[in-house]
């Protein structure tokens with residue numbers, strides 16, 4: 001929506017993408033402030049206080065993105081101590097943060113307690129004991145929610161399905177009641193919530209509704225036992241169209257959750273959207289280095305690689321690829337768009353129709369979520385720059401990494417070794 005052609009040129013809001021690429025180089029991530037804000041409002045308008053939205057930081061954790069969302073009233077869902085530090089650096093408050101993740105270390109738990117974390121989303125019985133021990137040693141009470149695995153099939157890519165019995169995430173529904181009973185007995189824990197997160201890139205409401213059904217039943221049962229659950233966090237996972245999929249409308253689902261909560265009474269609801277807030281709010285711009293025709297396939301070799309945007313290599317994910325300047329009248333070729341990294345998995349698209357030549361710019365669409373945050377320095381490639389546009393102005397929100405920084409902190413052996 002915020003990336004559109006004006007005549008033959010692609011604009012990010014009111015900034016010409018060509019100009020941004022000229023100024024900041026490629027590969028370049030460009031995010032639209034208006035798009036992030038509009039995506040946020042799609043949820044916020046259906047979600048009155050005291051219900052809360054905790055943006056899932058791992059989708060895009062740039063300080064400018066976090067700061068924008070904090071100003072819009074976001075809480076945050078984190079999966080590491082590093083993400084908590086980022087949220088705090090961006091102006092977020094620890095009290096508005098929930099801490100998910102299956103493998104929280106001792107140090108991460110201690111750090112989160114010291115900062116005054118809003119809630120731990122606990123993923124195992126062992127983690128519960130660990131949090132109790134650390135909270136006791138500090139003489140504090142830790143707010144906890146138990147992440148339950150509701151065993152629903154989210155019908156998404158197996159690498160991003162998290163709510164099945166066979167996944168490593170959460171506590172099995174069959175054990176959940178016992179673990180809640182145990183938690184309620186531990187003196188330094190305040191068992192205030194239940195949560196789940198069934199997977200990512202889910203495009204139909206049914207898996208969410210199935211999970212909600214099971215979670216509300218659980219909350220109701222626990223309350224009957226005297227375990228006073230005051231919030232239910234239904235996680236994230238809302239899909240976005242990457243190709244021709246229908247858009248998932250969240251409004252009805254959010255209303256349904258609130259009706260169910262009203263029936264139980266005194267239950268604050270939470271959600272943890274990530275991708276749906278930033279996914280379509282970003283593009284990755286890359287330059288064509290070579291056109292390489294072949295006997296079986298033609299390749300467009302571009303200056304971005306799987307280290308910049310991993311989703312195609314990791315999940316075989318589809319991203320639309322569009323020319324930044326349309327050359328109407330030039331014949332399109334059938335091409336594979338591939339990067340320079342020494343891996344066959346280093347591709348952005350197979351069998352695409354594009355009319356592009358050496359030096360042309362391409363936009364890889366819907367790259368705002370799980371793009372930069374998954375980037376690496378594989379092949380000693382500096383990570384890309386990031387820009388946020390707002391109307392006709394643009395702010396460099398992350399500088400391109402200087403090459404020397406890539407071996408900062410490395411040491412060669414002394415001559416006597």
Ligand SMILES: *Cc1c(COP(=O)(O)O)cnc(C)c1O
Nearest residue numbers: 056100200236237272273274275
């Ligand atoms: C990744 C994650 C999210 C966000 O998922 P999206 O598909 O980006 O909405 C929310 N909650 C938890 C616990 C996560 O791990």
